[in-house]
Amino acid sequence: MNVEIITIGDELLIGQVIDTNSAWMGRELGDEGFHVVWRTTVGDEEQDMLDAFDAAMHRAQIVLVTGGIGPTKDDITKKTLCKYFDSDMHFSDEVYKNIESIFCRTGRTMNELTRSQAMVPDKCTVIQNQAGTAPCTWFERDGGRVLVSMPGVPYEMKWLMTNEVIPRLKNKYRRDLFIKHQTCWVTGYSESALAIKLADFENALPSFIKLAYLPQPGIIRLRLSAYASAEEDAEQVISEQKNKLHALLEGSILVEEDKPLEELVGEKLRSLHLMMGTAESCTGGRIAGMITSVAGSSEYFSGSVVSYCNEVKHNVLGVSEDDLNQYGAVSQPVVEQMAMGAIRVLGCDCAVATSGIAGPGGGTPDKPVGTVWIAAAYKDKVVSECYHFGAIREQNIQRSANTALLMLLNLL
Amino acid sequence: MNVEIITIGDELLIGQVIDTNSAWMGRELGDEGFHVVWRTTVGDEEQDMLDAFDAAMHRAQIVLVTGGIGPTKDDITKKTLCKYFDSDMHFSDEVYKNIESIFCRTGRTMNELTRSQAMVPDKCTVIQNQAGTAPCTWFERDGGRVLVSMPGVPYEMKWLMTNEVIPRLKNKYRRDLFIKHQTCWVTGYSESALAIKLADFENALPSFIKLAYLPQPGIIRLRLSAYASAEEDAEQVISEQKNKLHALLEGSILVEEDKPLEELVGEKLRSLHLMMGTAESCTGGRIAGMITSVAGSSEYFSGSVVSYCNEVKHNVLGVSEDDLNQYGAVSQPVVEQMAMGAIRVLGCDCAVATSGIAGPGGGTPDKPVGTVWIAAAYKDKVVSECYHFGAIREQNIQRSANTALLMLLNLL
Numbered sequence: 109m110n111v112e113i114i115t116i117g118d119e120l121l122i123g124q125v126i127d128t129n130s131a132w133m134g135r136e137l138g139d140e141g142f143h144v145v146w147r148t149t150v151g152d153e154e155q156d157m158l159d160a161f162d163a164a165m166h167r168a169q170i171v172l173v174t175g176g177i178g179p180t181k182d183d184i185t186k187k188t189l190c191k192y193f194d195s196d197m198h199f200s201d202e203v204y205k206n207i208e209s210i211f212c213r214t215g216r217t218m219n220e221l222t223r224s225q226a227m228v229p230d231k232c233t234v235i236q237n238q239a240g241t242a243p244c245t246w247f248e249r250d251g252g253r254v255l256v257s258m259p260g261v262p263y264e265m266k267w268l269m270t271n272e273v274i275p276r277l278k279n280k281y282r283r284d285l286f287i288k289h290q291t292c293w294v295t296g297y298s299e300s301a302l303a304i305k306l307a308d309f310e311n312a313l314p315s316f317i318k319l320a321y322l323p324q325p326g327i328i329r330l331r332l333s334a335y336a337s338a339e340e341d342a343e344q345v346i347s348e349q350k351n352k353l354h355a356l357l358e359g360s361i362l363v364e365e366d367k368p369l370e371e372l373v374g375e376k377l378r379s380l381h382l383m384m385g386t387a388e389s390c391t392g393g394r395i396a397g398m399i400t401s402v403a404g405s406s407e408y409f410s411g412s413v414v415s416y417c418n419e420v421k422h423n424v425l426g427v428s429e430d431d432l433n434q435y436g437a438v439s440q441p442v443v444e445q446m447a448m449g450a451i452r453v454l455g456c457d458c459a460v461a462t463s464g465i466a467g468p469g470g471g472t473p474d475k476p477v478g479t480v481w482i483a484a485a486y487k488d489k490v491v492s493e494c495y496h497f498g499a500i501r502e503q504n505i506q507r508s509a510n511t512a513l514l515m516l517l518n519l520l
Numbered sequence: 521m522n523v524e525i526i527t528i529g530d531e532l533l534i535g536q537v538i539d540t541n542s543a544w545m546g547r548e549l550g551d552e553g554f555h556v557v558w559r560t561t562v563g564d565e566e567q568d569m570l571d572a573f574d575a576a577m578h579r580a581q582i583v584l585v586t587g588g589i590g591p592t593k594d595d596i597t598k599k600t601l602c603k604y605f606d607s608d609m610h611f612s613d614e615v616y617k618n619i620e621s622i623f624c625r626t627g628r629t630m631n632e633l634t635r636s637q638a639m640v641p642d643k644c645t646v647i648q649n650q651a652g653t654a655p656c657t658w659f660e661r662d663g664g665r666v667l668v669s670m671p672g673v674p675y676e677m678k679w680l681m682t683n684e685v686i687p688r689l690k691n692k693y694r695r696d697l698f699i700k701h702q703t704c705w706v707t708g709y710s711e712s713a714l715a716i717k718l719a720d721f722e723n724a725l726p727s728f729i730k731l732a733y734l735p736q737p738g739i740i741r742l743r744l745s746a747y748a749s750a751e752e753d754a755e756q757v758i759s760e761q762k763n764k765l766h767a768l769l770e771g772s773i774l775v776e777e778d779k780p781l782e783e784l785v786g787e788k789l790r791s792l793h794l795m796m797g798t799a800e801s802c803t804g805g806r807i808a809g810m811i812t813s814v815a816g817s818s819e820y821f822s823g824s825v826v827s828y829c830n831e832v833k834h835n836v837l838g839v840s841e842d843d844l845n846q847y848g849a850v851s852q853p854v855v856e857q858m859a860m861g862a863i864r865v866l867g868c869d870c871a872v873a874t875s876g877i878a879g880p881g882g883g884t885p886d887k888p889v890g891t892v893w894i895a896a897a898y899k900d901k902v903v904s905e906c907y908h909f910g911a912i913r914e915q916n917i918q919r920s921a922n923t924a925l926l927m928l929l930n931l932l
Contacts, residue, residue: 118732118745119734119743120542121556122546122699123543123545123547123550124543124547124778126540128538130561131532131537132535134534135534138535144533144534144535145568146568147533147562148559148560149560150557163575179711180715180733181722181731182731219716220716222712263915299591300591300592303592304632318530320594321592322536331531388808391809392809392812392813392817392821393798393809394809395805396800396828397804397805397806399804400803400826400878401914401917405804406829406882411826411832412824413826414825414826416812416822417818419867420867424825424836454832454836455832466812466815467815500675502813503675505812505813
């Protein structure tokens with residue numbers, strides 16, 4: 109079943125807010141056999157919204173709209189939906205009660221604008237939003253086409269999708285599509301070298317299987333996607349093709365799951381009953397932040413020392429002052445002492461450490477911007493490597509963080 | 521001048537990758553008077569791409585396309601553009617030389633697929649991509665309409681936009697639009713209470729000024745946007761309206777810049793010649809990561825202790841074991857000692873500290889998920905507060921981080 113997503117808001121177009129909703133929706137819908145085929149973003153402009161609704165309703169069976177349903181004047185999605193579906197509005201006591209209970213729970217006072225949130229279109233099914241004050245509205249057209257309007261606030265949208273919208277879609281539409289993705293993380297190839305290696309494999313793929321290359325620093329995520337009308341078929345073909353890939357690339361496939369690195373590391377640590385720590389200079393806490401973004405990470409994460417200045421490297425992590433002076437902070441002895449220091453100070457079993465020049469300033473002819481020393485240590489063993497990532501700060505930080513976690517995965 | 525953005529890639533639709541390019545492009549284009557009015561995302565499907573190109577070329581003067589131009593088989597944007605513009609391809613020596621020099625610089629070996637990157641459409645202007653191997657192509661239609669195809673890799677797209685595409689667009693189109701945004705961070709109001717407070721102000725706004733409400737944890741970003749044909753006009757009206765807002769909301773406007781919090785904090789620290797540190801439990805390094813994401817942050821950031829387990833709180837930060845036992849890690853005495861400990865251990869002037877239950881596990885009736893103690897300390901002064909953020913881990917982490925930085929801003 110094909111789905112289109114429409115996200116509404118000037119803040120998206122002018123770049124004040126990054127749209128993370130759509131990706132989340134794509135993943136959740138795909139897992140249930142709903143295939144997102146088109147996304148549109150328009151501003152808070154009536155005509156653009158009408159055009160977007162109409163185009164989407166002609167292309168897809170299911171149209172999911174987020175944004176523009178707050179209580180303030182700039183939000184015009186509800187009014188525009190009424191225009192599109194030729195509907196009036198009425199006051200819903202049920203919605204009002206829901207808003208009251210939310211205000212009561214959070215100790216806020218109702219006002220006349222809050223009350224306006226309880227005005228809902230006549231020609232729709234109203235779905236209560238237990239995560240916020242703006243209700244979700246579900247419109248139907250002849251031929252079983254559906255348009256659902258949800259808030260743009262991520263946790264409200266997620267609550268509604270999970271508890272109301274996806275269950276109702278599953279109930280309404282017979283599942284006719286099973287989508288299975290298999291991602292393999294491949295190391296040691298450039299994108300084009302990998303494509304040449306896989307040319308015969310790729311040419312022999314059946315038409316309902318797609319192969320995609322998603323290059324990342326130091327790694328390529330290869331994604332096989334199978335589209336089939338029965339779950340077993342999708343699973344079978346994907347497993348056959350995965351085995352072929354394995355035979356072709358054995359040794360170069362690092363992991364076979366499409367999980368974020370921080371989850372993979374967490375699972376490995378948990379299975380080995382190890383505690384991990386980090387000592388971060390150029391990554392500035394990014395690695396700790398990645399690891400602790402995973403629920404339950406306190407089971408395997410002790411903590412971190414972000415030693416942005418040399419005093420902290422010496423005073424807290426115990427890095428030798430002589431080595432700092434002789435080799436500089438971005439050097440092999442320093443990064444290795446940081447990793448060993450983290451194990452000692454944080455009382456953990458293993459650690460990663462980074463020290464580099466993230467840029468744009470701070471580069472020298474010897475150590476240009478993008479030079480990063482990374483170490484991974486496990487008990488009394490430490491490995492380290494020097495990388496040259498490039499000129500862009502954000503990329504240097506994220507590449508360093510990814511690489512450190514990959515090094516630790518390899519070491520354990 | 522109106523612009524549409526088309527992003528291409530199955531990975532975007534299925535949610536494997538979050539589109540951050542479009543927001544960046546929206547900001548950069550807006551600064552130069554180009555107004556992004558519509559965004560479309562389609563998969564690697566010829567017909568969808570053709571439909572998206574055609575709709576966009578009919579609506580907007582300028583269409584910017586990213587993605588789908590890598591060397592691998594799943595990337596079909598170049599071929600599809602040839603079909604849409606009815607063009608053949610030829611081998612470009614110039615592009616080939618650029619690819620060679622990039623491969624040489626990064627020590628990689630060329631192969632036949634790399635060579636295919638040098639095939640370019642006949643009916644376009646080829647723009648060399650110094651940040652990668654896929655060239656940028658610039659197509660023109662009657663009436664001065666333009667479609668530009670760029671890689672989806674963020675730093676390649678950014679290099680091309682900054683160095684080639686935006687300068688060429690500015691050269692081609694006479695600037696007819698000046699857009700000025702003014703954002704004010706307002707505290708102490710709910711979204712609807714603020715809208716009621718501003719009702720008369722909002723109703724009196726001229727039609728070429730828009731007011732938008734962007735609620736965030738503990739704060740609402742109010743954005744005024746002025747659209748005018750002369751720069752002075754846009755600046756004048758926005759400054760007039762800003763002054764009116766000020767008179768209405770004085771005391772509740774925290775900052776008047778639309779900068780990320782981490783930049784605002786950095787600027788304040790720099791101006792006061794202070795060094796900052798963090799002691800993080802539930803935020804797990806997020807605050808340190810935010811602060812160090814800003815270039816030059818080493819001038820005012822010493823480092824951080826991420827004390828995820830109690831041993832690190834005690835051993836590294838010097839939090840009293842008795843207090844940990846008596847009050848628990850999520851408590852006022854502990855978070856205040858963490859902040860003071862950070863100042864001492866990291867040798868800095870000020871610090872923030874967080875200790876809370878990010879969830880989804882770990883809650884108790886006394887301290888449910890979302891309970892977070894936050895402290896900000898400056899020299900020997902420390903303030904702290906208990907917050908109840910909610911049930912969602914990611915939100916708890918980010919709200920805690922934002923709140924900690926706001927508390928520090930207020931304290932300094």
